[in-house]
Amino acid sequence: MTATYDVLIPPFNFRVQTDIALVEQNLHTLYGQQVLPEGTLPFIDYHIAVRHSTGLRRWFRPQASFFCDQHEPLKPLHLSQAFAMLEWGMNWTIAAHELQHVIVHSGILAKHNQAILFPAPPGSGKSTMSAYLAFNGWRLLSDEMAVIDPETFEAIPFARPICLKNKSIDLARSWFPDAPFSTVAKDTHKGDVIHLSAPLNEDDRFAPARIKGIVFPKYNPDITDIQITQLNQSQAMHELADNAFNFSLMAHRGFKALTHVVEQADSYHIEYRDAADVKAFLEQEVLEYV
Amino acid sequence: MSQLSRFLQAGVHVHPFSDRSGTVLFNEKTTQMLTVFFTQDKLNQVLSDYSQQIPLSADELSMVKSLIRQEFIYQEPLQQAS
Numbered sequence: 001m002t003a004t005y006d007v008l009i010p011p012f013n014f015r016v017q018t019d020i021a022l023v024e025q026n027l028h029t030l031y032g033q034q035v036l037p038e039g040t041l042p043f044i045d046y047h048i049a050v051r052h053s054t055g056l057r058r059w060f061r062p063q064a065s066f067f068c069d070q071h072e073p074l075k076p077l078h079l080s081q082a083f084a085m086l087e088w089g090m091n092w093t094i095a096a097h098e099l100q101h102v103i104v105h106s107g108i109l110a111k112h113n114q115a116i117l118f119p120a121p122p123g124s125g126k127s128t129m130s131a132y133l134a135f136n137g138w139r140l141l142s143d144e145m146a147v148i149d150p151e152t153f154e155a156i157p158f159a160r161p162i163c164l165k166n167k168s169i170d171l172a173r174s175w176f177p178d179a180p181f182s183t184v185a186k187d188t189h190k191g192d193v194i195h196l197s198a199p200l201n202e203d204d205r206f207a208p209a210r211i212k213g214i215v216f217p218k219y220n221p222d223i224t225d226i227q228i229t230q231l232n233q234s235q236a237m238h239e240l241a242d243n244a245f246n247f248s249l250m251a252h253r254g255f256k257a258l259t260h261v262v263e264q265a266d267s268y269h270i271e272y273r274d275a276a277d278v279k280a281f282l283e284q285e286v287l288e289y290v
Numbered sequence: 291m292s293q294l295s296r297f298l299q300a301g302v303h304v305h306p307f308s309d310r311s312g313t314v315l316f317n318e319k320t321t322q323m324l325t326v327f328f329t330q331d332k333l334n335q336v337l338s339d340y341s342q343q344i345p346l347s348a349d350e351l352s353m354v355k356s357l358i359r360q361e362f363i364y365q366e367p368l369q370q371a372s
């Protein structure tokens with residue numbers, strides 16, 4: 001049986017269709033009251049679906065397929081990975097289509113309405129650090145995609161579950177035993193994967209934040225103290241642009257937005273072993289207290 | 291900027307960083323972006339020197355060639371000016 005929901009994930013409205021019970025269950029667990037009956041939202045930005053693959057793969061080693069409108073941009077995955085596929089499909093959808101906002105491949109969290117961008121490649125510990133901050137007084141704007149308004153240069157929340165991998169799964173479960181976790185998607189191309197919903201105050205769901213810092217993090221288990229290197233604006237721009245999905249397609253607006261972000265933010269490389277050290281550094285050295 | 295603009299191709303935007311660490315150029319036609327670790331004044335000076343065939347350092351020459359190759363600046367005005 002196929003279920004269809006409107007899912008409110010500001011600044012976008014999704015219509016999600018699925019015939020896979022695992023997807024429906026995890027959608028409700030992680031998005032809670034953001035999952036609404038079909039037709040509730042006044043407009044839909046993106047129509048997406050995760051369905052059983054057809055033909056032989058419906059029954060033999062069953063697979064799930066992701067669709068954006070009528071297109072199938074991703075290769076099918078094992079049925080047990082269907083919810084992770086929905087999340088990755090949402091990422092693909094925004095990265096491939098969004099031209100109203102500058103999209104940066106980056107975690108982004110805020111405190112006192114001052115946001116820090118964390119652009120980083122896979123394996124840098126970004127998501128684990130984001131989870132730690134999100135459950136310790138910081139507001140998650142996004143674990144994966146920073147959405148920047150090209151007119152105001154502010155970060156807009158696009159808060160979705162945090163994607164944790166492999167060793168981080170047990171760590172996060174020990175840190176936040178009562179938090180809403182998805183089922184585990186085993187043996188994906190990223191290893192074992194789980195999604196974790198971060199706490200979110202209703203009042204903050206739509207609240208933008210000024211970007212105060214750009215921090216390029218790298219997890220290093222072999223160091224004792226956090227190591228911090230400040231970047232000049234040219235270095236920061238060079239690295240930030242490498243992580244920006246669509247600024248070149250937005251032409252001058254995208255370029256102007258990125259340069260403005262770099263001008264208004266302090267930028268750093270950090271190597272860390274303990275996420276608590278990152279939190280202390282940000283709160284003591286980067287945020288402004290009025 | 292006005293001096294620098296005589297070298298730029300149409301559709302090229304320039305942003306000199308306020309910390310004077312460098313200048314970033316963006317060509318909206320090719321969607322190429324290039325960060326050079328020269329201030330805007332220094333960049334203008336290097337391009338002027340190149341156009342007048344004043345010898346440049348290896349780094350400066352390399353940067354000018356990159357700017358030409360990546361279609362941020364016109365080669366012809368530089369040659370005409372020389």
